[in-house]
Amino acid sequence: MHQHEAQALQHQQHLAHKTDLVDQLSSALSLAKQGSDQHEGKQAELDAATDYILGLEEKVYKANKTALELLKQLKDSEVEIKSLKQYVMSM
Secondary structure (H helix, E strand, C coil), X not given: CHHHHHHHHHHHHHHHHHHHHHHHHHHHHHHHHHHHHHHHHXXXXXXXXXXXXXXXXXXXXXXXXXXXXXXXXXXXXXXXXXXXXXXXXXX
16 A cells, blocks of 8 residues: 555656646746737837838928929029029110
């Protein structure tokens, strides 16, 4: 009977060890899921920030293009004014 008690104790210890391993694995999986969820959240924030920056860059490009067009028109107007002044002076 002593041998059966020793085997039962050994099985009980083995079962306790397995239970502990299952608990550790469960905790590790829970932490991994939390990390994955946080990563997904941060990735969504990064995607939103990227979209926002791309929108701003597009607006800056359009504003710069408009500014260049206006500068060209201003230069053309200055040339035309100078030409008209010369024409008026020659009359």
